[in-house]
Amino acid sequence: MTEPAVWYLMRASGVVSLLLLTTSLALGIATTTRWRPTGARLRVTTMVHRNAALLAVAFLAVHVLTAVLDPDAGVRAVSALVPFGSAWSLAAGTLALDLVIALVATSLGRRRLSFRAWRIVHWSAYAAWPLAVAHGLAMGTDARAWWSALVTVACISVATGAASWRLMPVSRP
Amino acid sequence: MASEQRTADDLRIRTATRRLVIGSLAATVAFGGLAAAATHRTSASTPAQTQTPVQVQQSFDPPVAQSGGS
Numbered sequence: 001m002t003e004p005a006v007w008y009l010m011r012a013s014g015v016v017s018l019l020l021l022t023t024s025l026a027l028g029i030a031t032t033t034r035w036r037p038t039g040a041r042l043r044v045t046t047m048v049h050r051n052a053a054l055l056a057v058a059f060l061a062v063h064v065l066t067a068v069l070d071p072d073a074g075v076r077a078v079s080a081l082v083p084f085g086s087a088w089s090l091a092a093g094t095l096a097l098d099l100v101i102a103l104v105a106t107s108l109g110r111r112r113l114s115f116r117a118w119r120i121v122h123w124s125a126y127a128a129w130p131l132a133v134a135h136g137l138a139m140g141t142d143a144r145a146w147w148s149a150l151v152t153v154a155c156i157s158v159a160t161g162a163a164s165w166r167l168m169p170v171s172r173p
Numbered sequence: 174m175a176s177e178q179r180t181a182d183d184l185r186i187r188t189a190t191r192r193l194v195i196g197s198l199a200a201t202v203a204f205g206g207l208a209a210a211a212t213h214r215t216s217a218s219t220p221a222q223t224q225t226p227v228q229v230q231q232s233f234d235p236p237v238a239q240s241g242g243s
Binding site: 004007011041 | 178181182186189190194197201203205206207208209211212
């Protein structure tokens with residue numbers, strides 16, 4: 001059974017997941033730098049960051065589910081969660097997914113964790129994002145399409161820009 | 174004053190989240206369409222494979238020597 005619609009949805013949801021992950025990453029970095037929209041409190045940045053992450057998880061779930069359902073994709077259900085025993089391009093995506101799940105789970109249950117434990121897991125976002133990009137570039141059906149390249153370049157620009165901004169020394173009075 | 178600030182912040186959060194959801198759904202439709210177009214373009218440009226006619230193997234067996242009678 002060939003379902004092209006499932007295949008197209010898998011590809012599209014993968015790209016959108018990367019966009020949302022990038023958005024969440026940039027907003028998370030903005031939170032640490034205490035950036036917020038003019039006239040708003042930091043809570044706005046924090047909450048939108050959280051909602052973007054949850055939305056990314058939702059689209060990731062669609063991406064993984066369609067990859068498993070699509071017979072042409074050839075992704076086994078176990079490979080979607082266990083990053084061993086499969087090609088590195090798939091394993092990169094699986095590892096990124098596992099890290100994102102750990103990120104969201106520990107953030108939702110933050111009150112039960114020490115700040116240090118939560119923060120260590122949260123820093124894995126800096127590993128999850130490049131793994132997701134590598135997965136898309138290596139495995140994406142549309143990796144060489146102009147629109148996919150545009151999205152990838154935009155995401156890399158936003159993420160590296162935000163990270164550079166984070167690492168810039170803050171001038172204190 | 175604090176409650177007004179909180180109300181304004183909640184409105185900003187809801188608006189931003191709503192835009193993220195709508196934008197994500199619209200992007201999914203758009204990228205899905207682009208993916209479909211790319212797939213159709215690829216399948217249309219791939220020439221249909223034609224079967225090469227099976228060439229008849231010619232026999233090059235040497236002629237059988239005929240013994241001539243005298």
